[in-house]
Amino acid sequence: MVRLDGGTFAMGSDRFYPEEVPVRRVRVDAFWIDETPVTNADFARFVAETGYVTFAELPPDPKQYPGMDPALAHPGSLVFEPTLWPVPLNEVSWWQFRLGANWRQPLGPGSTIIGIEDHPVVHVTHADAEAFARWAGKSLPTEAEHEFASRGGLEDADYAWGDELAPDGAMLANYWQGAFPHGNTLEDGFLRTSPVKSYPANDYGIYDLIGNVWEWTDDWYGQPKLEKKRAGSCCIPENPRGGLRGGSIDKREPVRIPRKVLKGGSHLCAEDYCRRYRPAARYPQPIDTSTCHVGFRCVVRG
Template identity: 60%
Template sequence: MIMNSETAQADLPSQHERDGMIFVGAGTFWMGSDDHYPEEKPAHRVNVDGFFIDETPVTNADFAEFVTATGYRTFAESVPDPRDYPGILQEMLYAGSLVFRKPAGQVDLSDWTQWWSFLKGANWRQPYGTHSSIEGLHDHPVVHISHHDAMAYARWKGKELPTEAEWEFAARGGLDQAEYAWGSELSPGGRYMANTWQGPFPAVNHKLDGYTRTSPVKAFPPNGYGLYDMVGNVWEWTSDWFAPKHEADATKACCIPKNPRGGLEVASYDPCLPKIKIPRKVLKGGSHLCAPNYCRRYRPAARHAEAIDTSTSHVGFRCVVRNGESNETAS
């Protein structure tokens, strides 16, 4: 049973209210799912301590403040080091990032290169390539953020990235074992609860929820804890190394893991790319590109492996503060 965080929220320190964070009280919940993708299995109980978590994903405005204060340069804005990518062609060594580009018609869904392109000059400032900008998108989630970039921002704020368990616990909003962050139906009463894809991905998006790409944070209803965009809009980085499955449920209540930090770096490498030893972290939440015919990962239990050097037009992040302590700095 989930422990309700309403009492704790009523006593929130004012600094956390200003920081735009929500307190999620400690509790035990069922993590993962036995009903969908293999990497979500097995469902198992996990206990987490209370923590503060950002009410929304980090926005373009938030990230711009960080860059202005520090002069930080993201991974997508930097030319790759050829030593990290054995066999890479010299003409491919340029700064850029992966951008979703809708194909003209239906394509082979097993070939992601049919809708993803590595565009020169694409980065958080120019999310769709050199001729784009974030003008008018200041309240949208920042994208084209690698794991290192997310960590750099979190440290500047005196925060951290959530563990996978913390993220999933918060995303469920008190609805333990529910399919979605809001209940058992994807679109209850025909209402769209998150920014996802409507139509046959990747060629046709009917835009029934009002958006073809990212949406402003808070454009859709919050979950039971008052958190926005925990499902859809953008995938979010966690601090956990990816493992292809969860641990089995504890046989006794006394053995339920507490505050687990999942996975091992050495076991997180992509087996399909044996020559490239880039470890992978867990992404959570799905994105605006998740669709019933392709990626049904618009659920709290869903998870995805992403190389820590990767940035794309549908990946962002949010931060946590553990033990109720904020160490925000402006350095």
């Protein structure tokens, strides 16, 4: 782990997506953070010692999902598959719910983590990440802690390394190059996840906070708001937390699943689709949903 002394920083961005505004000054206390995301090897040790079974390895309970056909209640998880040609980006046709996909079989039956033990573990829900953190004597980071660590001390920079995505053509994170979701030019060498530490650490000595996999935080998703201050007050919010459980849920959905904040973007973020390979980027992930591009890392406070 890497120890960060904490401090005050400008959280958010007003240059990309509406959910990242407003830019506001916040402060976080000192904490330790994992140098890398939790890897397949790390998670395998946890499972071997505890016998833990992840959400994706269990059949869903139809009672929890009104209208679900009980015949379809099989274990599985969401797997990305590139399309063969350009498709409308609002159709999200590149995701498949694949029976048998889980952290042990990241692409479904027949796949394995052998040979990718040093890649981030994926197909984990928020509860799975929490269970690992408790076993390790750690916690999941808050959104503010993750963003503070990701910025590496750079104030108001778009990326974790500065204001250019690929300075002098250098690939500094695992993200999608080319036309999404069919034309990855693989300039960074990876279609899916990459081994941790494949790219340089940020100025705090932390790896993979940008790209590779999205990372769970412990904050409920909500639109950031400026703190109300008394007249003449110079106070800066300390250790801010996210919204209340159940906030910012799409009421059009038949089942209203609470969402937690993901940070950091993933290998599926692209310039023409999802420019969220940035410290300020955030995404609302249903707590019962696992995918092939979401992982986590842990913190210890104090």
